[in-house]
């Protein structure tokens with residue numbers, strides 16, 4: 001475990017806490033927890049946490065229950081591990097007075113209403129009382145720009161995914177069901193060392209390829225089908241995300257046309273994307289290209305998203321909410337055109353933003369040049 005790296009992250013977080021005027025922050029979001037502490041456990045469900053962090057100017061505590069104490073002590077180097085016995089609310093109420101906390105920041109999108117109600121009551125009765133301060137995306141923002149270790153981890157994840165993608169494209173043949181293909185993806189990913197898929201694989205064939213987030217079905221692949229393969233693996237905590245559209249035999253003229261359009265829209269966006277540009281501007285490059293080709297109504301989603309410990313994270317590349325792209329961000333570029341009943345095409349690469357422009361992290365040359 002790279003201790004200086006986590007120390008550096010904590011000290012950057014402390015700076016943010018001072019700016020926000022809170023003297024302690026309570027971190028419950030699993031990827032944020034891992035990013036700051038190195039503690040790898042996941043949460044089984046929203047109401048079942050494997051642990052949370054309390055960080056103030058001087059202390060870094062990891063609060064967990066006895067199921068995770070050992071694992072937390074091993075992984076969260078630099079954190080004092082506290083085993084909580086009677087639930088998190090009592091646990092916090094017991095610790096905060098000793099930490100001298102008056103204003104406790106919490107992640108507003110990840111604390112349930114029930115816990116918040118209980119906390120507000122319990123912490124308000126302490127003397128002196130502790131005030132709860134909702135914070136928005138404070139660690140998520142830090143996670144948007146990747147450091148060298150993260151870039152290496154994302155490249156490794158993308159390399160594994162690229163190898164899986166290549167094998168899956170060779171594996172495709174008429175008669176296989178979408179579910180059989182999805183299972184093969186999982187098998188190859190696990191054999192290649194992935195601890196998990198980054199998200200449930202999308203294997204969408206024929207008319208199903210017109211559904212951007214299709215779930216694999218028992219439909220059998222047929223000659224002439226477009227097959228959208230949107231796959232991702234998780235390796236050492238880091239996700240990868242990549243899409244290819246493959247044709248079995250010769251596709252219809254309209255599928256050829258949308259393929260060409262998507263491919264050129266993607267190439268134009270990758271050519272232009274660089275630090276300093278606004279996300280909306282880059283989205284517009286691909287969107288306008290698709291609009292001019294006459295398919296503007298059939299590209300409903302954003303152009304891309306950040307990838308890291310989570311498959312979908314900041315920044316979002318879409319037509320609204322402009323944000324400035326920075327060096328060290330890793331984002332996807334994934335235009336698509338979906339024609340109901342006919343089929344769809346999406347192509348997706350993960351790119352790293354460097355001073356000189358985009359470096360593509362995913363590697364697979366399975367393209368058509370019609």
Ligand code: ZN
Nearest residue numbers: 230241242348
């Ligand atoms: Zn994807």
Ligand code: ZN
Nearest residue numbers: 241332334348
């Ligand atoms: Zn994606």
